[in-house]
Amino acid sequence: MGLLARWAGYLAIAGGAVMTVVLVIVSFGGDPDSPAWNLIFLVVALLGAGALGLAERTKGVIGQLGRVSAWVSALGALGLLLVGAYAMATGQYSTSATGDDPLLPLWIVTSLAWLLGALGFAAALVRARALSPIGAWLVLVGAVVGTAASIAGGENPPPALFLVFVLFGVGWMVLGYAATREAAG
Secondary structure (H helix, E strand, O other): OHHHHHHHHHHHHHHHHHHHHHHHHHHHHOOOOOHHHHHHHHHHHHHHHHHHHHHHHOHHHHHHHHHHHHHHHHHHHHHHHHHHHHHHHOOOOOOOOOOOOOOHHHHHHHHHHHHHHHHHHHHHHHHHOOOOHHHHHHHHHHHHHHHHHHHHOOOOOOHHHHHHHHHHHHHHHHHHHHHHHHHHO
């Protein structure tokens, strides 16, 4: 865990940056089924590991909520990666939002675990005033508003709607930057 804690800030910065780039590509490219969505697997892996490493670095202040939430996010990320690998191995993977996907329940459960874990971890950071409360608030607001906007957008939301999630990505970049500054200081 020491190695993960040492690199956690950089993992969070990279995950937030890749997410932001993917969202901009999808939103301005006009294709909701863009192959850029495949990079979300990288984002999930980076942010799941980043949350676990940041939790290790802040374990004295984030409390039980922060530690458990970081593990839920990391395990949700691992589950999401496994579902994605299975879908690709069996020819069931598609970036299209249409069609009947037999893996949909697994996608939903693992995605929710990853996202809710990230939300709980960010809430613990806000409560503890650890790393960057502003970054943690951006993660919270980006996830909640982005999810609400996606649901309100219906079955086929307009691609520009995904730009709200940029706040989530920027929040992770701010948290990662705060962690790297803390380590340097």
